[in-house]
Amino acid sequence: MSSAPTVGILLSRVRVEEKLLLEELDRRSVPTKVIDDRELVLEAERKPDLGVDIVVERCIQHSRALYALNVLNTWGIPTVNTFEVADICGNKLLTTMRLIRDGVPTPRTRLAFTPEAATTAIEELGYPAVLKPLVGSWGRLISKVNDRDAAESILEHKDVLGTYMHSIYYVQEYVPKPGRDIRAFVVGDETIGAIYRSSDHWITNTARGGKAARCPVTPELNDLCVRAARAVGGGVVAIDVLEGPEGPLVNEVNYTMEFRNSIDTTGVNIPGKVVDFVLETARKAKQDQE
């Protein structure tokens, strides 16, 4: 490879993950430019002149990531991840449909547009059921609906108090799990590591207090997670897997993955693997342009 590409990191704030990525790039003497999404102006009519060869998207806000990636990719600027991946992973229904399309096991899901239809959907799936906002993260606004009283109350609140997006009802079966789920990290075509997230609460996100422990990456887990990653467009993604009574189910795919609690737990240099992938993606993109 000739000279190292210049890597842009598009971010909103420098969290632990962004700092680790910046340190890894610096350690390898890769020219790096931080692009603060609060200061960014993208002129739609011409190719953005950011002075970088590839952009690593690390925005905290899904909407900013989505639209910035659309402009960058439309103008042929390579990004990790791509607009397609952000678009699919940022929306739970779009993710579900990709998983189903590609035969990746996922919890049974219903889509409805009115509180009445959502009640029917919940009762078809049976109590308890899970209501989730289409867009959202860190386990926020996810409801376990235990009975009809709870269903009516939650649906009325969403209908009256929520934005229009909260009136698109995404309902899933509740999957009884053994007090934990699995968060697996996929980079390219490899599951580089995984953790168990354990909690007494049914929501096991580490952002909500779930405790991390090492999870071995079996060939089966690797295969499942790589298939899920490919279904959403591939790249650098974190897969949430539920250990259901009838086998593992892919619950969600995250495209701006957080990994601060997983480096020591997995023993894997996750930022190192991500940077390897970014540099390889930049190299291939340059090759394609030549």
Added chain:
Amino acid sequence: MPKCPECDADVTVGVDAVKGEIVACPDCGAELEVTETSPLALALAPEAEEDWGE
């Protein structure tokens, strides 16, 4: 030493701090953003919004 804009406590920030980094106030726990590194300046970090996440 910079002060917490919320509670006025002294906040220690690492020498390797970068602009945009988030630190927590040791006294009140407020999330603070490093807005300048030379000289160090802190501001309250933005509150989480609906589409924040990973």
